[in-house]
Amino acid sequence: MLRITNPTITRKEVWTAFRRTHDVRMRERYHGLVLLLDGKTCAEIAQWLYRDEETMRSWVHAVNAAGLPGLERTPIPGRPT
Numbered sequence: 001m002l003r004i005t006n007p008t009i010t011r012k013e014v015w016t017a018f019r020r021t022h023d024v025r026m027r028e029r030y031h032g033l034v035l036l037l038d039g040k041t042c043a044e045i046a047q048w049l050y051r052d053e054e055t056m057r058s059w060v061h062a063v064n065a066a067g068l069p070g071l072e073r074t075p076i077p078g079r080p081t
Contacts (some may be wrong), residue, residue, distance in 0.1 A: 002042050002057055004033065006064045011037040017068055029059050029071045036060065 011034060018030035028049060035045045042056040049056075062070035 002036075002060050004036060004060060004063055006067055008067055009033075009063055013068070025073070026071065030068075032056055032059055033063060 014030050014033045014037065018027055018034060021027055021030065028051075032045050032049055032051075035048070036042070036056075040048075042053050042060070045051075046053040046056045059071060064070075
């Protein structure tokens with residue numbers, strides 16, 4: 001079972017970020033992390049959020065590597081359409 005191993009990440013911190021953001025994509029990611037911190041598996045969370053299990057795993061790896069800022073999307077380079 002995949003877990004959040006970054007010692008700086010707490011459920012309270014993720015829940016606060018979830019409640020403060022208005023970005024729908026970030027809310028979904030924070031929601032997934034809260035569920036993971038509550039003991040749910042990546043497979044369960046992926047099913048509930050209608051996401052692929054690998055997507056959940058990538059969010060967890062990003063948080064483990066860089067904390068909550070690791071969930072933010074980087075700008076896509078190139079000319080806007």
